[in-house]
Amino acid sequence: MNATPELQHFKTQRLVIIGLGLIGGSLACALQKARAAGDVSIGTIVGCNRSLEGLQNAQQQGMIDEYSTDAAEAVKDADVVILGVPVLSIRPMLEQIREYLKPGAVVSDVGSVKKVVVNDMQELLADTGVHWVPAHPIAGSEQSGVSAARADLFIDRKIILTPPENSDPQAVATIDAMWRGTGAQRFHMSVDEHDRVLAATSHLPHLLAFSLVDTLANQDQGWDVFKFAAGGFRDFSRIAASDPQMWHDIFLTNRDAVVDALDLFTADLAQLRQQLMNEDGESLIETFKRAKAARDHFSGQFTKQDQIN
Numbered sequence: 079m080n081a082t083p084e085l086q087h088f089k090t091q092r093l094v095i096i097g098l099g100l101i102g103g104s105l106a107c108a109l110q111k112a113r114a115a116g117d118v119s120i121g122t123i124v125g126c127n128r129s130l131e132g133l134q135n136a137q138q139q140g141m142i143d144e145y146s147t148d149a150a151e152a153v154k155d156a157d158v159v160i161l162g163v164p165v166l167s168i169r170p171m172l173e174q175i176r177e178y179l180k181p182g183a184v185v186s187d188v189g190s191v192k193k194v195v196v197n198d199m200q201e202l203l204a205d206t207g208v209h210w211v212p213a214h215p216i217a218g219s220e221q222s223g224v225s226a227a228r229a230d231l232f233i234d235r236k237i238i239l240t241p242p243e244n245s246d247p248q249a250v251a252t253i254d255a256m257w258r259g260t261g262a263q264r265f266h267m268s269v270d271e272h273d274r275v276l277a278a279t280s281h282l283p284h285l286l287a288f289s290l291v292d293t294l295a296n297q298d299q300g301w302d303v304f305k306f307a308a309g310g311f312r313d314f315s316r317i318a319a320s321d322p323q324m325w326h327d328i329f330l331t332n333r334d335a336v337v338d339a340l341d342l343f344t345a346d347l348a349q350l351r352q353q354l355m356n357e358d359g360e361s362l363i364e365t366f367k368r369a370k371a372a373r374d375h376f377s378g379q380f381t382k383q384d385q386i387n
């Protein structure tokens with residue numbers, strides 16, 4: 079994983095964010111703030127959702143300059159288009175907008191899985207004269223919707239760009255500069271590495287949290303269990319409150335990497351179970367010590383925000 083070099087001041091006439099939810103809305107807020115500070119130059123920031131309500135509020139709050147519920151209409155004349163929709167909505171959205179994109183426009187996304195997005199962009203945008211630069215902000219929360227958007231969501235957080243090797247350098251520089259304007263740290267990764275790493279560090283923990291909370295909720299005394307939940311359970315289970323549709327899309331599109339990580343974890347869990355059955359306290363302590371040492375080592379690398387989100 080390579081950090082990108084400092085490239086350029088982000089400058090664009092018309093930026094359209096399709097999917098103005100937690101991530102798309104936070105991007106709009108962060109760019110408005112950067113524009114006010116003179117850190118980026120953007121003519122018009124446009125938000126686009128299917129429903130009107132959140133868009134009207136977003137405009138009233140100064141998050142966006144214009145809005146539309148018609149994505150095809152919104153992207154006409156756009157220089158930069160960011161897709162902030164769930165992963166499995168990216169392909170239908172590309173099909174809807176591709177003939178309206180102007181040649182030279184740069185399309186990017188914020189999807190949590192990259193291989194499927196890169197394949198769809200490759201297939202649907204090739205020969206259109208449009209550039210595409212897939213990206214994924216490693217920032218967010220269990221909340222969703224534009225009302226949860228925050229201007230500081232990306233400050234000091236990592237943004238992973240996964241541009242194909244033959245990407246237009248200027249298009250990559252444009253998306254890199256946009257994210258720099260939000261205060262994020264930008265990194266480049268291959269698509270496979272991205273999906274493998276995120277399967278282990280984000281997708282598997284979410285799967286475990288959904289599973290554990292569901293198991294406990296299905297027990298007869300489930301609600302009592304939650305009533306007496308201690309801090310550890312609250313911390314671990316928080317991510318089970320994440321949006322089910324978003325995670326449905328992530329698991330189905332990153333299935334193989336998630337199953338690999340799950341198999342590894344299941345084998346280690348079975349070993350732990352055996353140690354417990356055998357009352358093998360020494361082995362249990364060894365496992366816990368290794369885990370604690372790893373957590374202590376890596377916790378120094380977490381930012382304050384990592385601990386909140």
Ligand code: NAP
Nearest residue numbers: 097098099100101127128129165167189190218219222223
């Ligand atoms: P969100 O808050 O639910 O926002 C999604 C937005 O997309 C909404 O504004 C929604 O508005 C719109 N939308 C949904 N389906 C659509 C469709 N079929 N066509 C057009 N618009 C649609 O979701 P989010 O948390 O911001 O996540 C958005 C993307 O960011 C996902 O790809 C996710 O993988 C990625 N991501 C999320 C996180 C996180 O922690 N949440 C972190 C990193 C990356 P309407 O329903 O009104 O259209």
